Amino acid sequence: MKKIEAIIRKEKFHDVYVVLEKSGIGGMTISEARGFGHHRNGLKDKVKIEIYVDEFQVDKVVDMIRQAAKTGMTGDGKIAILPLENIYRIRTGEDGARAI
Ligand SMILES: Nc1ncnc2c1ncn2[C@@H]1O[C@H](COP(=O)(O)OP(=O)(O)OP(=O)(O)O)[C@@H](O)[C@H]1O
Ligand SMILES: [Mg+2]
Incomplete structure (x- = not known):
């Protein structure tokens, strides 16, 4: 599992949200x-986005x-991929990929 952490332009947040909302992320x-x-x-001013994903989702979500x-101008931002040790869904007690 990974955490995708993206810091993007505020003005681009809506475009990013629209594609991510349809992408199958949890x-x-x-x-x-x-x-x-x-x-x-x-x-x-920037927007920071954090998404917990399974390994197989990483490339697709990062590409999206x-x-x-992207505007191509300076200041478009950064995307970081961080290792994720575990996730718990508090309501059910599930953990790992099932909790994503
Ligand atoms: N090394 C870094 N560590 C943490 N946050 C960063 C880092 N670099 C950039 N950021 C964050 O990303 C935002 C956008 O960075 P920006 O896109 O200007 O990076 P850049 O390396 O200067 O690239 P560019 O040349 O495209 O401008 C920054 O305002 C900051 O919030
Ligand atoms: Mg810059």
Whole structure:
């Protein structure tokens, strides 16, 4: 299992949401964030997206985010893939991939 963490332009969030909502992911979490990249031109408003996925979903979900979030201009953002040790669904007590 992996956590996909994407930091994208606020203006691109709706486009990303529309494709992810149809993608078969189990869920997602959104936070409003601020940050800077290489250009250090001050803190910019961004959206941070966190998604827990099974291994087989990683490439597809990353491709969807990359396509929907890209403008080609500086500041398009970053996507990180993090190892995920376990997930629990609190209601049922399930864990692992069944809890995604
Ligand atoms: N190394 C990093 N660690 C954590 N967050 C980062 C990092 N780089 C970028 N971010 C986050 O991603 C946002 C967008 O970064 P940005 O796309 O400007 O990166 P960049 O490396 O400067 O690429 P580009 O040249 O396309 O602008 C930043 O505002 C920040 O929130
Ligand atoms: Mg930048």
